[in-house]
Amino acid sequence: MTSLLDPPAAHAAQTSWRRLPAGQQPSWPDAAALDAAVTALASALPLVTARECDLLRARLAAVARGEAFLVQGGDCAEELDAVNAASIGRTAGTLQQLAAVLGYARSLPVVTLARMAGQYAKPRSSPTEIRGGVELPVYRGDAVNGHAFTAAARTPDPHRLVRVHHTSAATVNLVRAYGAGEHAGPGQVLAALREFTDASPERDRYAALTAEIERAGGFTGTGDGWHTPGELFMSHEGLLLDYESALVRLDPATGGAYATSGHLLWIGERTRRLDGAHVEFFSRISNPVAVKIGPSIETDDLLRLIGRLSPEGEPGRLTLVVRMGAGKIRDVLPGLVERVTAEGLPVAWVSDPMHGNTISAPSGHKTRRFDDVLDELAGFFEVLTGLGAHPGGVHLELTGDDVTECVGGGDGIGFGDLPARYRSVCDPRLNRGQALDLAYRLAELLDTARPSSGAVRESR
Template sequence: MRATHKSRAESSKGKYEQLADHIDHALDFMRATGGTPEDFDSAEFFVSHEGLLLDYESALTRADARTGVRYAASGHMLWIGERTRDLDGARVEYFSRVANPIGVKLGPATTADTALRLVDRLDPDRVPGRLTFITRMGKDKVRDALAPLVEKVTASGAQVAWICDPMHGNTIEAPSGHKTRRFDDVLDEVRGFFEVHRSLGTHPGGIHVELTGDDVTECVGGGHEIDFVDLTARYESTCDPRLNRRQSLDLAFLVAEFLTETARRRRGRR
């Protein structure tokens, strides 16, 4: 057990050192092209959240003075949750009337017909970038539930972006009563998400995760092997359990590997 833990630590150290080298190369490139690290200060910053409270969203809705197009001004991209995406409900109706990029959470029980009807309601003009489907299937269902959705939505000609939320479908209760997630379950759903898109020749658009830069103990597992008994050490979330700094880095490295493998396979098919 100790040897395994040591080998994982050494592997993580090597990956972190490689990442630091990449950052150094990027900074060198910026300097060579006349840029400076201070240029990061002018980077664009985007805000996204679930559009849950319609009284709040409605109060912050604005119409463009020139075009008359309406926008939800509380954020750039807003999404509709899995539990509130009723096709005849108020949230779908509201977001069909604003021009922001919109996301919709889709759980494992979502049918292809429902997905296509959501496309028709929220993106009738088929505008690229308008609609994102954020899938939250759970590690045991993602491979079977996601494939028919992606296949049929793609066949319809709809240009939606696909994003994986590997957190909400993998929530469990610890013996202590804490709401938590296993890192390996989160990773397996991400892996399944990439496998489905790879098999269909479609594009995995990204991941949607809850994380923090703090060393909290809210999700179990990862390279530093947080166990159920460790949750009480620094469980600080008042809502959903988050990946901590080390777990987030581990996930980032693994997703980078998935992306590299996807790109390699696509080059091989050409």
């Protein structure tokens, strides 16, 4: 299989993982087609630059030090045929609006990170799916196969990897254009928050905070100057190692090997084994990286994982994304935080309150209860602040579109509403209204909203 034979750092990142067990990889039926796809990717233009990755790493170092807050969100699984400028703009706008609310509530600069331009592959609990006595390969995301339950659609097709690269490049360009436009400016963000508040059934509950944010002029930080309105980085789960390693490029300025498919990649709960291919690959790249942490992890294994992925102990290199479930977060997380803190390991702690709270609706749809999501977030903040550590951010599956996939929130979406606009091909997402409901209610729970310098906060 062809690969870029760059100097040793890049070559090691592209090849060293292949000698280790790699979980959640497709069974590609056509080796020649896979070789052709990887060859094409190996000569393709990078989607992001090393300088941008280093900038995000510096931003995340502030998160790890307790000087900034991360807002990360986007699709569970992007769809190649559903990518359009309007939807991308709505999701990017939703993230900027969340950043305004939560940045004000935390009195911290906000790092905004999208699950976008690469979130086309998903780990699955079973390699096959059975319907009506017919067994076919499970849908693994549009990077691998199609969602339709037919033999043709479900056969893994490596040419999809090249299409993912092309579509992700278009998405990155659209996001950059959005960030440079007036829609990402404070005025437009504040107008969107006013519109949301005015239309919300919880208007009386949210109006005071919206007014405070307006008086602060869209406060998103402490005035140190580094936060840029519209700055939006790209992230996805680095699941398909053939794709990720083919896009590794050497940065001549630093000598580092960068995965140029996104600014930040993360390892999922199912692929974080210490002796596995994913940890090996991630240990070789210079990007900031993250790893999902579920309730089954042992403290010693977490320390070893941190040692593998961040051996230099540099703030900004590693983010731990906690996904415990509302019923476990307060019991499991304290021991992990205490041990990591005692060891002096500079990681960023971020909450994913979505994945531990998935349930089945009576209709058979996968869904999540808004109140469970909020409860896990509340537990995350309680644990971290109670132990003197910094609750560094939130990681949400969301969309700017008006879907009905999660239940609850200000609009009171119920189980019976799910079939109306259920669009996700994998896990349920918060819609824009629910995401903003979550931000406002989290700010209310924390009760730490403060205006920027010079503004006057009314007593509440």
